[in-house]
Amino acid sequence: MSVLPQLRESLVRAAERTTPGGARRAGRARTSWRSAVRAAPTVVAVGVALVVGVIALTALHHGTAPRRAVVPTDSSSDKALRQILAVLRRPQTPADRAALRTDRVLRGRGGPSVIPSTVRIARVTPWGQLAIVAVTRGGESPAGSRTVRDGGLLFGVFNRGGGGGGGCCGDATGIEAHGALLTSGAGRAFAGGSTKTDLTLVVPDGVAKVTFVFPRQSAGNQYGAPVYPAPLRVTVPVIGNVAAVRVNRQCCGGGLPMIWSAADGRVMKQIGNFRGISRVVPRPKPGPETALSRAAEKDPSTPNPVWITPAVGGPRTKLTIHFRALLNGADYSWHVTGTRCPSFTPGGGEGDPNLLRGQLASFDLRSIANQPLCPGTYQVSVTVTDLGRFGGHLRNPKPFGTTTFTVR
Numbered sequence: 001m002s003v004l005p006q007l008r009e010s011l012v013r014a015a016e017r018t019t020p021g022g023a024r025r026a027g028r029a030r031t032s033w034r035s036a037v038r039a040a041p042t043v044v045a046v047g048v049a050l051v052v053g054v055i056a057l058t059a060l061h062h063g064t065a066p067r068r069a070v071v072p073t074d075s076s077s078d079k080a081l082r083q084i085l086a087v088l089r090r091p092q093t094p095a096d097r098a099a100l101r102t103d104r105v106l107r108g109r110g111g112p113s114v115i116p117s118t119v120r121i122a123r124v125t126p127w128g129q130l131a132i133v134a135v136t137r138g139g140e141s142p143a144g145s146r147t148v149r150d151g152g153l154l155f156g157v158f159n160r161g162g163g164g165g166g167g168c169c170g171d172a173t174g175i176e177a178h179g180a181l182l183t184s185g186a187g188r189a190f191a192g193g194s195t196k197t198d199l200t201l202v203v204p205d206g207v208a209k210v211t212f213v214f215p216r217q218s219a220g221n222q223y224g225a226p227v228y229p230a231p232l233r234v235t236v237p238v239i240g241n242v243a244a245v246r247v248n249r250q251c252c253g254g255g256l257p258m259i260w261s262a263a264d265g266r267v268m269k270q271i272g273n274f275r276g277i278s279r280v281v282p283r284p285k286p287g288p289e290t291a292l293s294r295a296a297e298k299d300p301s302t303p304n305p306v307w308i309t310p311a312v313g314g315p316r317t318k319l320t321i322h323f324r325a326l327l328n329g330a331d332y333s334w335h336v337t338g339t340r341c342p343s344f345t346p347g348g349g350e351g352d353p354n355l356l357r358g359q360l361a362s363f364d365l366r367s368i369a370n371q372p373l374c375p376g377t378y379q380v381s382v383t384v385t386d387l388g389r390f391g392g393h394l395r396n397p398k399p400f401g402t403t404t405f406t407v408r
Helices: 004-018 022-026 033-061 076-084 094-102 172-178 291-298
Strands: 120-124 130-135 153-158 167-170 180-190 193-202 209-214 232-239 242-247 258-261 267-271 306-309 320-324 331-338 349-351 360-364 376-386 399-407
Touching: 076 130, 076 172, 094 120, 094 130, 120 242, 130 242, 153 180, 153 193, 172 180, 209 242, 306 376, 320 376, 331 360, 349 376
Parallel strands: 306 399
Antiparallel strands: 120 130, 130 153, 153 167, 180 193, 193 242, 209 232, 209 258, 232 242, 258 267, 306 320, 320 360, 331 349, 331 376, 376 399
């Protein structure tokens, strides 16, 4: 049974009640032009109401809601982030749009797809970079650590004019719970850390100050990392939902303790383990020196055996590079030659600050996007690219070992 007749009748009755004497005049054959003019707005309103009612009932008849214009920024993630981040609620400025035009990450190259209208320069950091936030449409984070299916917050620190800095993603729930923290090395950098650390943190509305608490052993049990005489507490103001500070410490080996405070000084939240800030845990120790390790310290290309397991495999066999480390905390790269296989592009290399002298190194020979190998015999050469905390980056390094594997 259709409800359109009833809807029409109720609307007409409402219109007649709105116009004095409308019911009586409706039955007359002649109506004065003044009455017609007075009734015109009501008639138009009735007509509009009927049209709206027809559209609504038609949609209900088909089991769907009336269609609305789709606004790119009108997503659940965008709404949730706007509710807790005032910086996203303010109007976009020409400077915000300029940042979008100049940076490749914000334009969606090499990271998640950014909704252009949500890009905001939250603040300028104490060291002169731009802390920028934006809402994404979803996808993999720049670091490749996880996937934000429903979109989320992209947060990065960029040089003026574009480039520089890393990025991280988060959602409203995570930001309310612990914020979105981005750390990057400053000062003299090396594999596994640097002499100084820049920290930028996105926090929800209401947080006016953040106190970062750096433990004595800020880099955890990393080999060679300093153990400081005492914990360090640094309190910084929040500007544009972002707290930022540079400290003369290596950081961070784990979750960094922090305190969030309101404008009146009230403590809103404490995050992290405060009991362990003075604790010092044992760090790994390298094996004894050998004639080969002493030679490698002088010349990292000193020959050192390299092998791959398995030596024979198929197009999708998991291959692992092995060698006995002669150096402490170095970075390594490898180069693959042999058959021409356009479907296989290996990664460049890896490092581990706690890979120490005498330990067995095992690195997976991964391909980009899990690409398959082509049949044939391949040669892999391994090179030390960075001596880490104890030497730094090498110029024009040479391989210290090569090996082969075969794909059938």
